[in-house]
Amino acid sequence: MRMPDGHGHLMVFSGNANRPLASAIASELGTSLSAATVSAFRDGETQVLIHDDLRGHDVFVVQPTSPPVNHNLVELLIMLDAFRRSGAARRTAVIPYYGYARQERRVTPQEPISARLVADLLTAAGADQVVTMDLSAGAIEGFFDLPVEHLQAAPVLARAFAGVSPADVVIVAPDIGAVKRAEAFQRLVAPGAPVAVVFKERPAPDRVAVSEMVGEVRGRHAILIDDIISTGGTLLGAVEMVLARGARSASAAATHGVFAPGALEALEASPLERIVVTDTIPVEPRGRLEVVSVASLFARAIARIHGVPAAEREAAPAS
Numbered sequence: 001m002r003m004p005d006g007h008g009h010l011m012v013f014s015g016n017a018n019r020p021l022a023s024a025i026a027s028e029l030g031t032s033l034s035a036a037t038v039s040a041f042r043d044g045e046t047q048v049l050i051h052d053d054l055r056g057h058d059v060f061v062v063q064p065t066s067p068p069v070n071h072n073l074v075e076l077l078i079m080l081d082a083f084r085r086s087g088a089a090r091r092t093a094v095i096p097y098y099g100y101a102r103q104e105r106r107v108t109p110q111e112p113i114s115a116r117l118v119a120d121l122l123t124a125a126g127a128d129q130v131v132t133m134d135l136s137a138g139a140i141e142g143f144f145d146l147p148v149e150h151l152q153a154a155p156v157l158a159r160a161f162a163g164v165s166p167a168d169v170v171i172v173a174p175d176i177g178a179v180k181r182a183e184a185f186q187r188l189v190a191p192g193a194p195v196a197v198v199f200k201e202r203p204a205p206d207r208v209a210v211s212e213m214v215g216e217v218r219g220r221h222a223i224l225i226d227d228i229i230s231t232g233g234t235l236l237g238a239v240e241m242v243l244a245r246g247a248r249s250a251s252a253a254a255t256h257g258v259f260a261p262g263a264l265e266a267l268e269a270s271p272l273e274r275i276v277v278t279d280t281i282p283v284e285p286r287g288r289l290e291v292v293s294v295a296s297l298f299a300r301a302i303a304r305i306h307g308v309p310a311a312e313r314e315a316a317p318a319s
């Protein structure tokens, strides 16, 4: 694919974080992944060698900063640096899952704002723009002085629940931060169905305590919607709450299946009937875990960006 504004050919690269998704995106764009070796020296330092000629071209690199977070982040930074030094006309970091997004504000004065630091690192490494999906906090877009394309997985997740009846279901936000997401999901999946909200607290990092719920779930199939499943604690607490309040069943949908060690096992041992996640982070479907692909959403965004001159995007950064 060739850009109309002189940014050359579209080239798609992948680090090691999610090569299957990167390949699927490239294939949707009618191309294949460009050649690079992303490996490590024996002491563990990341080594990147680009094999294709990038000079004057429009380069995209697909790399979620998912676990191992620091390793994947450094791969991405070093790839961007390699692109810049190799003369790419424009460099876009496609980050399907943006790690450190949950550390976007300080609760005490002694804390870092890690999400901002990551944005600064990406800019310093040479990113001209960023494409990402379902940031834990939308405010992170503002941490960049670059154009940020912020995609939503809701249409893809909603397709997994196509055909449910608004009379039978309730859409549940498993915490207050998920309310807008739940409302958007309700409009796509079951317009008119009720939305309920569970209130949670975090007594310690990675620990969840559920305190209350607002909304009626009795006699309905509950569909819980969240951006991230990490330890699974948020979902497990919400499932317990909705079933205790009389829901007939519970299923869950989330964009990013981070799945900290032990999370999948705990979710599979829970009463959840279905757990639907996307492939922003690589995970194999198993048992009640279903994986839906967001490759076409990213491919469409890349095609759109490739077709729009950089100057126009800079004039209207957010989408």
Ligand code: R5P
Pocket (backbone or CB within 6 Å): 102, 136, 175, 177, 178, 206, 208, 226, 227, 228, 229, 230, 231, 232, 233, 234, 235
């Ligand atoms: C923030 O709270 C997020 O929206 C998720 O609810 C959270 O990251 C899920 O984490 P966990 O699975 O560890 O409860």
